[in-house]
Amino acid sequence: MEAETQGLVEAAQRGDRAAFGSLYEHYSRMVNAVLLARVHRQETGDLVHEVFLQAWRALPSLREPAAFPGWLARIARNKALDFYRRARQEEELPLTLEGxxxxxxxxxxxxxxxxxxxxxxxxxxxxxxxxxxxxxxxxxxxxxxxxxxxxxxxxxxxxxxxxxxxxxxxxxxxxxxxx
Incomplete structure (x- = not known):
């Protein structure tokens, strides 16, 4: 899989949108899980798209295509931090639930x-x-x-x-x- 990812990253760095789409298909579940570990579920969908949009823009600066998975996870972690920096508060769960x-x-x-x-x-x-x-x-x-x-x-x-x-x-x- 590493060689396939590397090839897709290199193609995407040359502007191949289909290759980047394949990277999205393959890594979106990982990005969703990274985000879900930090933000509310209802926020993760938009944030996944924001992570990949940021990755697309920054892809030319990625020097080592094989590092893509870790690089993408770092973008997701930072995106979750940015989400909370924008002054959104995490809702506290009640100690007891209705019913x-x-x-x-x-x-x-x-x-x-x-x-x-x-x-x-x-x-x-x-x-x-x-x-x-x-x-x-x-x-x-x-x-x-x-x-x-x-x-x-x-x-x-x-x-x-x-x-x-x-x-x-x-x-x-x-x-x-x-x-």
Whole structure:
């Protein structure tokens, strides 16, 4: 896959829009997961497009085409930071949800718990759980080794299970941030 990506990047650097479209198709799920680790789901769609628009404009400055996946992930991380710099506030999740449901059963709460994990685990977990990517696909997209992805997924899932275990959810996400 690395050689294919490199060829597409080089073609896109020469102005080939179809090649860049192929890069978009291949890497948009990774970019979405990187963004989802940092911003609300409803914001990720527009931000994915902004990331690729910025990448298209900056592509001529990319010196090493093989570095494209990591370079693109960095653009996505920076785009998420810029999103919050524009004075948009992240909505705090309530400690209890309407209807008396257990917070651990709510998707927003689970996403908040994933976001509270260390960054290395957040992105790989979201690529796996939300985007449905396999370990080898995550490794290919991120440039991490298969072993690193496996370890990140394993440790991240363990930490997430601990956060969502019965009894641990009563403290809520704000208590997680204070510790």
């Amino acid at each position: 008396g449901s257990r917070p651990g059963e709510d998707g927003h709460y689970i996403l908040a718990m994933v976001r509270s994990l260390p960054e290395a685990y957040r992105e790989t977990l979201l690529m796996r759980l939300v985007e449905g990517l396999t370990g080898p696909e995550i490794a290919a997209l991120t440039g991490l080794t298969h072993e690193s992805v496996r370890v990140n997924l394993s440790r991240g899932m363990k930490m997430l299970r601990e956060k969502l275990a019965p009894g641990s959810w009563e403290a809520g996400p704000s208590a997680e941030r204070q510790s």
